Amino acid sequence: MLKEIGSVFSFLTIIPTSNANLETVAKYMYLFPTVGIAIGLLVGSLGFGLSFFLDPLIVSLLVVASLTLITGIHHTDGLGDFADGLMTKGSKEKKIKAMKDLATGSAGVVAIVLYLVGLIVAISLSTGFQLFLAILLSEIVAKFSMVLMASIGKSASIGSNSPFIELMKNRKKLAVTTIITLIPLIILGGTTGLIIFAIGTTFTLFLVAMSTRSFGGITGDVLGATNELTRLASLLIFVSI
Secondary structure, three states, X not given: OHHHHHHHHHHHXXXXXXXXXXXXXXXXXXHHHHHHHHHHHXXXXXXXXXXXXXXXXHXXXXXXXXXXXXXXXXXXXXXXXXXXXXHOOOOHHHHHHHHHOOOOOHHHHHHHHHHHHHHHHHHHOOOHHXXXXXXXXXXXXXXXXXXXHHHHXXXXXXXXXXXXXXXXXXXXXXXXXXXXXXXXXXXXXXXXHHHHHHHXXXXXXXXXXXXHHHHOOEOHHHHHHHHHHHHHHHHHHHHHO
């Protein structure tokens, strides 16, 4: 079991493992929130410590840089591809082709820039323990959103997303990942944690509907974009409450 968990960590971070493969990661996708907890604890602790010595904006920049480094940017790349696909006019096939294009288009560049600016601004509005909490809770919900999307969505095309969507059509797995997500949200976040969970879930359902209408389903890029967008939405809600 530890090897399988290691594969999940390796898939979502830059942590290397010798036995990672797509099917194993897809089978244990329901454990994604545990990786969110680990990332949130690590980066949140960094932000918490730095907030006592540095200006909030500088702390925020370092936190975003740390998140980018730990997660390896591949989900951010998915956000850019997702934006390119949405902004492409024409058939679903043409939109999917735009997403698969290795070159990031203008829509993708703008989306990534706005996303990073949004992260920096949102994180800079919290300090101390509240900063730690914001990072931790948003990271957990971001990982849960991918699991939820895979469990209720359908594949737009055969690709890396296919095993995740196929193997997550299991109510028991969805129940487990929901419990893993809710426990820290309720214990640490209380009402705020529940609000973030509810809005993150609603936002994920919206993205599923949007992707189904635009692409005929979801892809690996859509899953990655959902992680990034839900993280940002959760942070914005946290600092707004």
